[in-house]
Amino acid sequence: MTNKTSEKIFIMVPAYNEEKTLESVIVDLLDSKYYVVLVDDGSKDNTFQIARTIQKKYHNNLFIHKHIINRGLGAAIKTxxxxxxNHDASYIVTFDADGQHNPQDIINVLKPLKDKTADVVIGSRIFSDMPITRNFGNYLMNILTFIFHGLYVHDSQSGLRAFTVDAAKKLKLNYRGYDISSEIIREIKANNLKFAEIPITTIYTDETMNKGTNTTVGLKILFRMIIDSFKINK
Amino acid sequence: MLIYQIIFIPISLIALIAILIRQKEGRSSLLSFLLSLLAVLIVLLLCIFPDITTNIANIFGIRRGLDFIFILGVLGCYILIYKMYIMLDNLENELTDLVRKIALKDEYNEQDDD
Structure with missing residues (x-):
């Protein structure tokens, strides 16, 4: 349904120790006829083995890459x-492996790209639905991202994003951790890419709450942005 | 003579001799020799003529010479930490690039053995 004509939609799933949720997330995407690139970021659990088992059934649509050691979310997204x-994708969508995203939202985030009204789309989670501990942190990150990178986004830390392949090629990404989200915003601004925000639904479970941007991660991102602002060659 | 002068003057002299011996034996580069020599001579000079630091401190609006040295030391440490952070970050980036190259080269497909 979504992967028609010559347009190749690639869903890029970074995964680190996601054995509990990986199968349902990946199979849902594959059943929707998307191409899936899974990057196992040096998982210590059975993430890789589960992915390989799924690949036996979906060998034409699932591509697996493995970081031999854990390098962080940003590094996995770049890979x-x-x-x-390399697989001649037309559109690239980043999609978290922890089960927090609804695959139906992919159609929505791709629409502005297909209509050529945007080069990059960020899926915006609805903050009022978010647990209070996350709500404040994410709001703060939006402000910090705006201060350091000059572009206000309603959900700068969202894991569901979509790019045209031309836009993806322009991104110069170097951050290795969760700070990649802010770096992507920086690159949107730096490359004058057309940008849209689409509301998405988020499924909050214990798994999704244990990962993502918490206070410690937020402070690390802030530290990185400060240090980076002193660097001459970014 | 003050206590720090009694401690630091012999240490500086020993360091000076060690630097000269290393240079004579060809175990240090010219740049590291000159930098080490400069550092030891400054310490020696400040130990023998402690009033110099007060004079320099006064130029910067700091009253005591010792405060001036302390501030310089803290500043030096910060610069060193920053440089080490950048160096470590670059190393981490290189490691990540290497891991990525391996990951992209070794794409797993259905025909591969686990």
Missing amino acids: GIQASI
């Missing part, structure tokens, strides 16, 4: 984007 480009 996944490069792998998607």
Whole structure:
């Protein structure tokens, strides 16, 4: 349904110790006829083995890459984007492996790209639905991202994003951790990419609450942005 | 003579001799020799003529010479930590690039053995 004509939609899924949720997330995407690039970021659990088992059934649509050691979310996303480009993707969507995203939202975030009204789309989670501990942190990150990178986004830390392949090729990404989300915003601004925000639904479970941008991660991102602002060559 | 002068003057002299011996034996580069020599001579000079630091401190609006040295030391440490952070970050980036190259080269497909 979504992967028609010559347009190749690649869903890029970074995964680190996601054995509990990986199968349902990946199979849902594959059943929707998307190409999936899974980057196992040096998982210590059975993430990789589960992915390989799924691949036996979906060998034409599932591409697996493995970081031999854990390098962080940002590093995994960059690997996944490069792998998607190597497979001649038309559109690249980043999608979390913890089960927090609804695959139906992919259609919505792709629409502005297909209509050529945007080069990049960020899926915005609805903050009022978010647990209070996350709500404040994410709001703060939006403000900090705006201060350091000059673009206000309603959900700068969202894991569901979509890019045209041309836009993805322009991104110069170097951050290794969760700070990649802010770096992507920086690159949107730096490359003058057309940008849209689409509301998405989020499924909050214990798994999704244990990962993502908490206070410690937020402070690390702030530290990184401060240090980076002193660097001459970014 | 003050206590720190009694401690630091012999230490500086020993360091000076060690630096000269290392240079004579060809175990240090010219740049590291000159930098080490400069550092030891400054310490020696400040130990013998402690009033110099007060004079320099006064130029910067700091009253005591010792405060001036302390501030310089803290500042030096910060610069060193920053440089080490950048160096470590670059190393981490290089490691990540290497891991990525391996990951992209070794794409797993259905025909591969686990």
